[in-house]
Amino acid sequence: MLARIKNKRHAKILLAVLTTTLIIGLVLLNYTKSKATNIYFVEKDFEEQTDSLKVLQKADSTYDDKTFIKVEVPAEFPGGLDGWRRYLERNLNYPKKAAKNKTQGTVKVQVVVESNGTLSEVAALNDPGDGLAQEAERIIRKGPNWKPAEQNGRKVKHRFVQTITFQLQ
Numbered sequence: 088m089l090a091r092i093k094n095k096r097h098a099k100i101l102l103a104v105l106t107t108t109l110i111i112g113l114v115l116l117n118y119t120k121s122k123a124t125n126i127y128f129v130e131k132d133f134e135e136q137t138d139s140l141k142v143l144q145k146a147d148s149t150y151d152d153k154t155f156i157k158v159e160v161p162a163e164f165p166g167g168l169d170g171w172r173r174y175l176e177r178n179l180n181y182p183k184k185a186a187k188n189k190t191q192g193t194v195k196v197q198v199v200v201e202s203n204g205t206l207s208e209v210a211a212l213n214d215p216g217d218g219l220a221q222e223a224e225r226i227i228r229k230g231p232n233w234k235p236a237e238q239n240g241r242k243v244k245h246r247f248v249q250t251i252t253f254q255l256q
Contacts, residue, residue, distance in 0.1 A: 182218030
């Protein structure tokens with residue numbers, strides 16, 4: 088190759104062969120790098136999935152002790168949204184002081200629905216005043232058991248925020 092090229096035609100052929108070889112080499116180098124990266128991610132994903140399986144294989148008590156914030160199937164009032172609306176219409180008492188002062192607002196109540204559907208840790212996160220927060224807590228505590236949340240096909244504890252809007256008409 089180092090020998091002197093005798094004519095232009097040979098030079099063009101040699102240039103085409105070298106250019107093609109260089110391009111093929113770069114493509115192969117890039118391809119093998121991307122494959123190695125993909126293999127790394129597959130191995131990483133496999134390790135994460137294996138770790139998830141190990142967590143699921145632990146004793147039931149450790150799984151049941153966790154309180155979930157995000158779940159596949161959230162906890163639900165019996166009868167769904169329509170049941171919740173009917174329950175509020177029949178049982179909610181607008182506090183007299185709030186009605187007198189024309190106090191309105193939305194109360195956010197944090198609730199934990201246990202894996203058996205019972206409620207615990209009911210607490211208002213805000214208070215518009217005049218007894219609205221206390222009534223929101225009372226109405227939730229007084230209600231029936233909820234349908235528990237589900238994660239990986241199992242009933243679990245679920246913490247969430249339920250809003251109740253008080254509005255005078």
